[in-house]
Amino acid sequence: MNSGRTVAVRLLVFAASLFVASIAIFLVVNALPGDVATAILGFGADPASIADLRARLGLDRPLLVRYFAWAGNMLTGNLGRSYLTSESVTALVAPRIGVTAWLVVISMLIAPLVALPLGMLAAMKRRSWQGATASTVSQIGLSIPAFYAGILLVIVFAVTLRWLPANGYTELVDATGRWRPVSFVQHLVLPVLSLVIVQSSVLTRYVRSAFIEVLSEDYFRTARAVGWTRWRALWRHGVRNAAISVVTVIGLQLATLLVGAIVVEQVFRIPGLGTALLSAVANRDLIVVQGIVMVLVFAVLVINLLTDLSYLLIDPRLRGRDAR
């Protein structure tokens, strides 16, 4: 099997997953008991106006027709219209994707910068106090939910020291077209830090075990035997070999990070996708919920796809075979 075929198979699986996921989302929201029209109008509403609203929202059509209408529109980038405000869901969602993406992407770039040195230290010095400390730190970081980390950071840096704002968000370029880089960064420091604490702890553990594995390989022992220092041997041989498992974890963690961002947005009152999603849930605006969840699941599946494909780039041994 060549790599072209591998890529094609992976793309096919991606498309199928997307299809199945969209059906699942649609069914959970629409096939479970609970009527949108009743939820919007309240339980005291008279049956005639409920029936009228159902007809206006297109809820009286068969489930299958509604699914294909929704999914078909989605293929053209149209996520439907809000049940409550008639606003286009795409227009509601689009500007918020950027906000959440800033959070996720910046955190994802910083987390490895913390985790790589910490994990390598934990692996190289695993029998001494430095290694034990690095492992303990990551174990503790793993146990703290990101939103609790956020609240603690607010207590320290916003309430006590007053260095940074406790919450809020500033666009990098505001509505008048003016650049606001300082305020932008100030508002992002604490939310990003709360995500980084958790992410880098997870990554540290994987980096550590990946490097411990490398340390026991023959090629590493050979490099040491011909007189290379530990760090040089690790740098030349270890990083690329450890990269495969680390990339997998980063890929899997991106999904967790996305979810973490939804929660952290609430801690810092950041107007991202998560905030839009939760207010749609509170209003029972199901079409908006459906749309945003679909966008998030799409993002997760794309990340998984890219993770799988990145193996081909990192590990030449896989190029000739099926990547799985």
Next chain:
Amino acid sequence: MRRSGLWVGIVLVALVILAALVSLVWTPYDPLQVQPTQILQSAGWRHLLGTDGFGIDILSRLLVGARTTVFVGVVAVSLAALGGVPLGVLAGMRGGWVSEIVLRVSDILYAFPALLLAILLAAAVGASTLTAMVAIGIASIPAFARVARAATLIVMTQDYILAARASGTSRWTISVRHVLPNIAAVLGVQASVSFGIAILAEAALSYLGLATPPPTPTWGRMLHDAQSYIFTSPIQALWPGLAIALSVLGLNLLGDGLRDHLDPRLRETA
């Protein structure tokens, strides 16, 4: 060093369970009764951890919160095991397309973290303890399925399986009599890890108002409520988060310790 981790884990987990059990028969104060004269009392002899914005004793709410946490965790992990283990064992024993389908389905489920499932359920039928448990349980199925499959694959290469098959034992009997007992220990480790993840998920969901509705105390909601007083009484946000972190730490240490205990060869790498 490693062994001490296991013991710390056991003690922490035991403390949480103890707190949950104690709360069934005794709490220092009523965990639900609003006390207008006792609002935001600092920690002291009357209230060991102080009181919240409703004048309710924080320690009492923490104890009852432990009950919610343990309950949601136990149900969610059981649900995940009931769904994931049979799938994993089936995939491991049959291989081929059965295994392929199980793996693909768990891949897709991976794209639905507990939070998104909980949001979908909350949107459709309203948030409750039940929707949170179901969401966390379903989201944890893939982990159990994968671990059960991997462990089953190893068991299937053993001679006793060959002997059982040669003597005409049915697949069902083999799976119940030989496979399950031999993968139980690995599943125990997974249960411990999943329990920790379930606690984190429950905390996040109740923080967001997507799990057990008020007035029942949950650690996540306590954090949410404490955030309103973060400038006047920041210390009260400390306790529920600490309870969450220590429980998860305990379960992670327990899981790691058990795994090392099962397979000392893993001690170095894990």
